[in-house]
Amino acid sequence: MSKLKIAVQKSGRLHDDSMKLLSDVGISIDNGKDQLKASAKNFPLEVFYLRNGDIPQYLRDGVVDAAIIGENILVEKGNDISVVEKLGFSTCKVSIAVPKSFKYKSFKDLEGKRIATSYPNTVNQFLEKNKISAQLHIINGSVEIAPNIGLADAIVDIVSSGSTLFKNNLKEVEVLLKSEAVLAASPLISASDEAILKRLQFRFQSVLKGRQSKYVLLNAPNDKLDKIISVLPGMRSPTVLPLAQEGWSSIHSVITKNEFWDVIDDLKANGAEGILVCPIENMVV
Numbered sequence: 001m002s003k004l005k006i007a008v009q010k011s012g013r014l015h016d017d018s019m020k021l022l023s024d025v026g027i028s029i030d031n032g033k034d035q036l037k038a039s040a041k042n043f044p045l046e047v048f049y050l051r052n053g054d055i056p057q058y059l060r061d062g063v064v065d066a067a068i069i070g071e072n073i074l075v076e077k078g079n080d081i082s083v084v085e086k087l088g089f090s091t092c093k094v095s096i097a098v099p100k101s102f103k104y105k106s107f108k109d110l111e112g113k114r115i116a117t118s119y120p121n122t123v124n125q126f127l128e129k130n131k132i133s134a135q136l137h138i139i140n141g142s143v144e145i146a147p148n149i150g151l152a153d154a155i156v157d158i159v160s161s162g163s164t165l166f167k168n169n170l171k172e173v174e175v176l177l178k179s180e181a182v183l184a185a186s187p188l189i190s191a192s193d194e195a196i197l198k199r200l201q202f203r204f205q206s207v208l209k210g211r212q213s214k215y216v217l218l219n220a221p222n223d224k225l226d227k228i229i230s231v232l233p234g235m236r237s238p239t240v241l242p243l244a245q246e247g248w249s250s251i252h253s254v255i256t257k258n259e260f261w262d263v264i265d266d267l268k269a270n271g272a273e274g275i276l277v278c279p280i281e282n283m284v285v
């Protein structure tokens with residue numbers, strides 16, 4: 001039987017979350033990451049541990065059928081590769097930053113300047129679109145140090161919390177793109193492997209939806225039910241069950257993590273008691 005070959009970062013920021021997602025969808029992998037590849041025990045999947053930056057080429061050549069990769073690497077090196085599903089972790093930006101002392105007004109101030117980056121294609125796209133001519137210095141790491149050692153006037157690199165920029169006395173001035181980990185597919189994937197990829201994607205979607213949601217249970221007097229139901233959206237409508245105590249009900253519903261605290265405040269204000277909030281492992285809708 002055919003197996004889907006999936007690339008996962010060997011080590012780095014994507015590795016642990018990628019392996020956790022595979023484990024959360026019930027797939028157990030035989031070997032650790034010291035092996036270059038490992039088979040799943042209970043799903044037709046083979047995991048290849050590779051460098052994030054090398055994965056677009058492996059996808060393009062059909063060496064792997066799919067990958068978990070940073071979207072920013074696809075923008076940089078894999079415009080021809082399709083994103084199947086956004087995965088919600090490793091969120092970051094690719095931004096232009098300049099020394100705090102640089103009186104930056106607009107991207108026109110970059111004309112004729114030296115820009116250090118590990119993402120030359122992303123930078124060139126931006127420069128060409130804005131008709132700016134600048135000199136690129138391509139370096140593989142510690143890009144934020146470049147202005148301080150006189151190598152560049154500006155940098156383009158990944159920004160997440162902003163603390164690396166802060167420590168290096170830099171400020172973010174333009175966001176070129178926003179990125180997160182994605183599930184990507186090879187343009188050469190076979191029909192049978194695509195069918196496996198669809199099954200994997202379906203499992204990813206249900207775990208990711210579950211991660212974004214909470215299951216809420218609460219008790220309320222029956223005369224408050226209408227008010228409470230109006231602040232609980234639920235998947236279809238909330239479940240209402242009678243309690244053993246006369247005149248009281250238990251209400252069950254699902255809410256998203258974003259609206260969580262606002263909804264809890266509203267529930268309390270409307271007379272809810274004994275509110276329980278539980279994580280959801282999978283959500284199949």
Ligand SMILES: Nc1ncnc2c1ncn2[C@@H]1O[C@H](COP(=O)(O)OP(=O)(O)OP(=O)(O)O)[C@@H](O)[C@H]1O
Pocket residue numbers: 009010011012013014050051052053054069070071072073090091092158159160161179180181
């Ligand atoms: N500080 C950060 N916060 C959030 N996400 C990040 C951060 N830095 C990088 N990422 C995301 O994680 C991906 C992997 O980053 P990491 O630094 O581990 O590896 P890399 O240098 O891109 O790749 P590799 O060495 O495997 O080729 C990046 O492509 C980006 O999408």
Ligand SMILES: O=P(O)(O)OC[C@H]1O[C@H](OP(=O)(O)OP(=O)(O)O)[C@H](O)[C@@H]1O
Pocket residue numbers: 013141142144157158159160161162163164165
């Ligand atoms: O805005 P922040 O939260 O500070 O994150 C941004 C930093 O994180 C990444 O580096 P990483 O720590 O992955 O080190 P690396 O250069 O070895 O990849 C990136 O290259 C930035 O330097």
Ligand SMILES: [Mg+2]
Pocket residue numbers: none
């Ligand atoms: Mg990094």
